Amino acid sequence: MSKRSQQKINTEQNRGTVSVIQGQASGATTSGPPGGSLQRVPQLVPVTPAGGGGGGGKATPPPSKMKKTSGDKDSDEYRQRRERNNLAVKKSRMRSKQKAQDTQQRVNELKEENERLEAKIKLLGKELSVLKDLFLEHAHNLADNVQAPGAEGASPAHNNNNNNGACNNNNNSQ
Template sequence: MSKTLQQKSTTDQNVSVIHIQPHTSGLQQVPQLIPDCSIGGGKASPPSKQARKNAVMDRNSEEYRQRRERNNLAVKKSRLKSKQKAQDTLVRVNQLKEENERLEAKIKLLTKELGVLKDLFLEHAHSLADSVQPHSTESSTAKQENT
């Protein structure tokens, strides 16, 4: 039940093959275009880096000296940039360490302050509870005596 059609395009030099696959689900069949790569006509690939490396360049030539000079400058710039980045990172690390120490000291101080405030609050709450309880017992006993 499978059909295979081949079409040659007169405008293109590539040959396209249309494959129609049968579907058992009863859905409409969709043709698939597959380019035939056996015919040339594509773009020529640029020479590879390896081919350029194999080309012998005279070390005394002006072009060679210019390339070396540009490369040396690029390497120096890259190394300076790398060193600067490392120094910036080190400075940032030291800043963060100092900030961390300050924050830890602040945490200790605030923890102590919280403890003191808790103690004051509990002391005040106990003194309030002690002062409220006798009044409530006295008033309740007075009410009981009146009845």
């Protein structure tokens, strides 16, 4: 008893396939090992040609049917297509990776900006607060004035009009 097919879990029986890569005569395209080592030896392997395939039955090219427009594994077309696809895959992956990286960076930038904005908000809030307080003072002032109209230029005891310091708020940015 073994596990029977579950659903996602694999244990898949691979289909096998793996092919030995056949060398391509001209390594022009992408044969350079970027950082790793990959070398393909153009070598044919004795796979028991036409005959003994071993059971599988289809291990051989002999079938007389070989169209170039068909899926042939050993066809030139095939190899070419594969190579193209490989290239595309590579490109795609590169882009994907780059994108992820960019996204990460964007997060950082946004975070930074966020902090800046928050700081600014804090500052503005402070300024506002100061101004409001000042305002209240003045209001009191006026009130006093109104309250004691007879006392002309006299008396503001608790009056400190130091508004000059608060007015210089330069909010520069962006």
